[in-house]
């Protein structure tokens with residue numbers, strides 16, 4: 017009991033300690049100061065050798081700046097007021113912080129920042145004013161801060177930028193304007209700027225010429241706006257662009273002319289969650305350096321056979337969540353850098369022989385075809401993919417597997433076939449999976465597997481089998497094989513293994529033997545019987 021009391025007392029005093037005004041050393045010359053109410057109070061603590069201060073007001077009292085001079089703060093280099101609970105800046109603002117390089121004013125309830133609150137040509141490099149109520153960024157303010165490298169104005173109420181507001185910021189690399197009220201933006205010339213974030217604003221009509229004068233721009237983030245159309249010739253305005261994110265807008269078409277301009281350097285294009293309906297031939301053919309193409313959750317129903325031609329560097333292609341019913345022959349041919357292809361949640365009914373072309377795609381390791389309506393895989397559909405490691409086919413309408421599909425997939429480690437309509441798995445299919453570690457065959461119509469030789473599936477670690485109309489005798493054989501091999505098959509929390517759903521059907525076969533004969537199984541009505549339990 018005594019111990020409990022001591023602990024309780026410690027906890028209690030700990031809570032109160034935080035309410036006491038104090039400064040303590042964090043590391044090096046970096047300090048944390050608690051429960052300060054003004055810059056004048058801060059000045060009473062700060063010593064000549066202090067470099068960085070963070071103010072934490074757990075009671076959210078806020079911090080005020082009167083109009084007293086603050087000579088002792090002139091050497092501070094870093095000031096973090098993001099946990100001060102709010103800031104009321106007097107006329108002098110930060111004028112006396114003559115050495116300040118990093119200033120964090122995030123969450124300070126500021127409605128404005130004025131030029132006169134900073135010393136002329138302040139050395140400030142890193143300014144975070146995110147999560148405030150600023151409505152305007154004035155050129156006058158930015159002219160006071162010519163050394164800014166990183167500027168974060170996200171999560172404010174900024175509706176407009178003055179033309180050429182950032183022009184005087186010759187060092188600026190990173191400008192963050194996400195989550196504001198911007199409708200019409202012209203950044204103006206800025207020779208160094210590399211990263212521009214204007215996501216989650218109200219941009220509707222946007223022309224690349226509004227970004228003229230940004231010769232070094234590498235990343236442009238415009239997701240979650242109201243864009244419907246993109247202007248042509250992006251690389252004329254932005255010759256160095258590497259990353260373009262226009263996800264989550266209302267863009268209804270991707271035109272080839274969009275990618276005109278100087279030799280494109282684009283590496284990542286995120287067009288996901290828009291309203292694109294078709295991909296024309298050669299639409300991306302200028303983008304020889306593109307590595308990632310995200311097109312998920314559009315309405316793509318038609319793809320030209322040459323839509324992905326020339327994407328020599330493409331590593332990741334995300335097409336899931338569209339309305340693709342047909343993949344033309346040669347569509348993915350010669351995408352020799354491709355590693356990941358996701359086609360899940362489409363409307364595919366079949367996979368033809370030549371979709372992946374005839375050149376081996378040596379880097380293609382992950383293919384996801386789950387959540388389609390696949391009934392047929394052409395026997396040669398995967399013949400160019402001998403390096404595949406993971407193949408997802410769950411939730412389709414497959415009735416049977418052809419050994420010719422799987423024989424080339426010698427390195428396959430993961431195969432999901434759950435939620436199909438498989439009636440049986442052939443012995444030769446099972447014996448081909450030399451490297452398989454995870455196999456999902458749950459929720460099919462399997463009532464037996466071929467007799468499992470000890471050397472089958474030598475690397476299997478996990479299997480999912482539930483939800484099939486197993487004959488109980490066959491399931492017993494299967495599970496004892498799995499036990500011997502120490503393969504995990506039960507799943508915690510599954511209705512099947514907690515007894516709420518049946519795992520097998522008791523059949524009136526002689527000697528309780530596992531009946532491995534599809535016609536006989538059908539004659540006994542085992543599948544129907546299982547469905548009625």
Ligand SMILES: *[C@@H]1O[C@H](CO)[C@@H](O)[C@H](O)[C@H]1NC(C)=O
Pocket residue numbers: 043044
């Ligand atoms: C402490 O200061 C030294 C020298 O100025 C610097 O190299 C080191 O990164 C600093 N450590 C921390 C945690 O700031």
Ligand SMILES: *[C@@H]1O[C@H](CO)[C@@H](O)[C@H](O)[C@H]1NC(C)=O
Pocket residue numbers: 098099120121122142143144
């Ligand atoms: C400013 O402070 C916020 C909240 O403490 C933090 O998330 C953010 O990373 C800081 N900004 C910079 C530039 O360090």
Ligand SMILES: *[C@@H]1O[C@H](CO)[C@@H](O)[C@H](O)[C@H]1NC(C)=O
Pocket residue numbers: 122144146166167168190192
């Ligand atoms: C604002 O952007 C800077 C990069 O300039 C980043 O370090 C910082 O974490 C961002 N602040 C918040 C609150 O996200």
Ligand SMILES: *[C@@H]1O[C@H](CO)[C@@H](O)[C@H](O)[C@H]1NC(C)=O
Pocket residue numbers: 179200201202221
């Ligand atoms: C956007 O701003 C530019 C320049 O400030 C102006 O010419 C154009 O008319 C504006 N567009 C809209 C839709 O307000």
Ligand SMILES: *[C@@H]1O[C@H](CO)[C@@H](O)[C@H](O)[C@H]1NC(C)=O
Pocket residue numbers: 239240261262263264284286
């Ligand atoms: C693009 O924007 C979306 C938000 O719509 C975000 O989820 C995604 O991570 C972004 N992509 C990149 C590469 O930054």
Ligand SMILES: *[C@@H]1O[C@H](CO)[C@@H](O)[C@H](O)[C@H]1NC(C)=O
Pocket residue numbers: 346349350373375
């Ligand atoms: C793929 O490359 C081979 C060899 O370079 C070429 O013969 C074939 O025409 C190409 N196929 C497509 C569809 O680009």
Ligand SMILES: *[C@@H]1O[C@H](CO)[C@@H](O)[C@H](O)[C@H]1NC(C)=O
Pocket residue numbers: 329352353354378379
């Ligand atoms: C395939 O991947 C390897 C290793 O990541 C890489 O070195 C090679 O360049 C890639 N092949 C192609 C054609 O991009």
Ligand SMILES: *[C@@H]1O[C@H](CO)[C@@H](O)[C@H](O)[C@H]1NC(C)=O
Pocket residue numbers: 336358359360361382383384
């Ligand atoms: C493919 O996309 C689906 C849906 O977004 C996702 O759940 C799945 O994990 C992705 N597959 C792979 C292999 O990344």
